Amino acid sequence: MSTATDSGRSTEVIWVTGAASGIGRALTESLVQEGASVVASDIDADALAWAENQPRIATCLCNVSQAADNERAVATALDRFGTLSGIALNAGVSGAAPIDAADALALLEQNLAVNLVGVVHGVRAALPAFRQAGGGSITVTASTSGIGGDPTMWPYNAAKGGVINLVRSLAVELAPENIRVNAVAPGPTVTGMTQGMLDGGANPVNESLRQRIPMQRWGTAAEPAAAHAWLLSSAASFVTGIVLPVDGGITANSGQFDPLGGPAVGGVRP
Helix, strand or coil: CCCHHHHCCCCCEEEEECCCCHHHHHHHHHHHHCCCEEEEEECCHHHHHHHCCCCCEEEEECCCCCHHHHHHHHHHHHHHHCCCCEEEECCCCCCCCCCCCCCHHHHHHHHHHHHHHHHHHHHHHHHHHHHHHCCEEEEEECCHHHCCCCCCCHHHHHHHHHHHHHHHHHHHHHHHHCEEEEEEEECCECCCCCHHHCCCCCCCHHHHHHHHCCCCCCECCHHHHHHHHHHHCHHHCCCCCCEEEECCCHHHCCCCCCCCCCCCECCECC
């Protein structure tokens, strides 16, 4: 791990949403270890308690679907650290239902409010601070489910697909102001949101999904967090508008063949 001096993060102030667990927590811990200061926000006060009483972390309760909560998180950064150099809009929800299910529209509304509109609120809240600082960097947690479709996950697919094109559009709009906007698209990753899928005995989705990943394993929360950290850093100073899959090769696969059981070549399987 780089030191604060080596990484150049000693003057960075980053706001991370969904910081109580999973990718958000891994990113917060990594940024602090590299010397940055972090505003760690989440809707779950108990789960966020791990970040309290740390000198370079300010915690803030935040429901990202509410504009005022996003504004409060930015105000926390300015009050505690005096500036804001980057934001990682990582908070999200999931859920699946057939499109004709009784609760389908409610599930869609929740996914859009948190996963898509929440990103808009976060960007809008941070813009005045970025403009005052002369620029900034924004990363957003999208998903491989925003690149392709999944059965019954259409609310999540729609919201994350919207996030991806939102990132591209904002990157073009904000580039002249030295504000970069990029997305990280995790594949299957071990987080609190996915924990229920990891019991192979109770839920065969785990093993079935693992077999579709060319690298034959789920990702760790630290892996997409590292992609966020790089995109937020000056090392990515000429990178904007990209969607970076961190997915073990899922989006590289055409889907026609199982990664371990590809087509026979010359009558012989690899």
